[in-house]
Amino acid sequence: MTAPHTPAGGTPLLVGEGLCKAFGPTAALDGASVAIRAGEVVAIMGPSGSGKSTLLHCLAGITRPDSGRVLYQGQEVSAMSDSERSALRRTRFGFVFQFGQLVPELTCLENVALPLRLERVRRREAERRAAEWLERLEVTDVAGKRPGEISGGQGQRVAVARALVTGPQVVFADEPTGALDSLNGERVMRLLTQAARETRAAVALVTHEARVAGYSDREVVVRDGRTRHMEHTR
C-alpha cells in the first residue's frame, strides 16, 4: 500500500489511501493514494482507462473501494452507511460532470436552487442565492431558460453554480470542459477555480487536458490504477 502523498502545509481535508477497485477482471484502481487540503485545486490526470473517474468516485463516496480507505476530516467515508454518505455528498460536496447533469424540466434558476430546496431552504431564499451564483458565473441571462435552450458552455457554468450554491468543502469535477471548445472551456475553468478559491472549496478535477490542469495547484497522475504525484504546477 502506498502512503498518501501529503502536500506540505496543512492537514488534508480528504484522503484516499491504498485504494483498490476491480470491475470483474479489470483492476481500475490498484493502490491509489491522494490527499487534498482545504481550498486546494488538484488535477487528476492520466490516459484513458487509467482509473481517474474511479478514483474520483471513490473519493466522493459514490463508489466503495474493495480495499483501502477514504477519510473526510478524519472520518472514514468508506465505512459510512449509504445514508450517511449521501448526506455527506449533499451537504459537503459539489459535483460537476461532463454532460447532462441539469434537470431538463426545470429552469436554470430552479436547477441551481435545487440543492438548497433539498436541504429545505425556502423557495424565495433558495432562488435568491441561486440568482447570486448565476451572476458570479456570468449566466444571469439564462435564469429563466431550460437547459435545452442554452449553449453547452452556459450549461456548464450553470452546473458550476449549482455545485457551489450549498457552500461545499470539496467540488468534484469530472472532465467539466470535455464537451466544450477551448474558449468556453477556459471560461468555465477560470470561473470555477476563482469561485472555489473565494469560498475556500477544494477542487478535485479529472482532466486529460494539460491546459485545463494548468488551473490547478498540483497534479496527480494516474497510470494503471496507481498514482504519481507532481509538485506544484504554479
Ligand SMILES: Nc1ncnc2c1ncn2[C@@H]1O[C@H](COP(=O)(O)OP(=O)(O)OP(=O)(O)O)[C@@H](O)[C@H]1O
Ligand atoms: N462500472 C464499470 N464496470 C466495468 N468496468 C469499469 C467500470 N468503471 C470503470 N471500468 C473500467 O475500469 C478502468 C478505469 O476506468 P475509469 O473510468 O476510472 O478510467 P478513466 O481514467 O477515468 O478513463 P477516461 O479518461 O477514458 O474516462 C477501465 O478499464 C474501465 O473500462
